[in-house]
Amino acid sequence: MRINHTSVCVDDQQKALRFYTETLGFRLKHNIPLGEHAWITVVSPEAPEGTELVLEPAAHPAVRQYRTALVEDGIPFTAFTVDDVEAEHERLVAEGVRFVQPPTDLGTVITAVFDDSCGNLIQIMEEKGQP
DSSP states (O other): OOOOEEEEEEEEHHHHHHIIIITTTEEEEEEETTEEEEEEEOOTTTTTTEEEEEEEEEHHHHHHHHHHHHHHHHOOSSSEEEEEEHHHHHHHHHOOOOEEEEEEEEEEEEOOOOOOOOOOEEEEEEEOOOO
């Protein structure tokens, strides 16, 4: 068994596609129209054949309630690994991304949390080497 897709629910798929590709740097893998919505996936440029992130429409009422509760409680919807949280934080702030948690050293990882502008909080994390 393998994980080949995971989803993040977004308010506006086209806005999310721009944010996840132009701002975060992911690459478009699929953009297949399906009536009102589309099957849109992005991948890491470092692993173009790896796990695809589905930009899932957040149209279902339960999704809206769930995401609202997560955001109100400051809980990220998902997390992405980066090599250097401080550098990524600086790059994204320069792009206008709003962080709700600055880079924070948690012992074995450094994390930061930003608003993806599409209804979610997203965590970036850097794993630290063992002492």
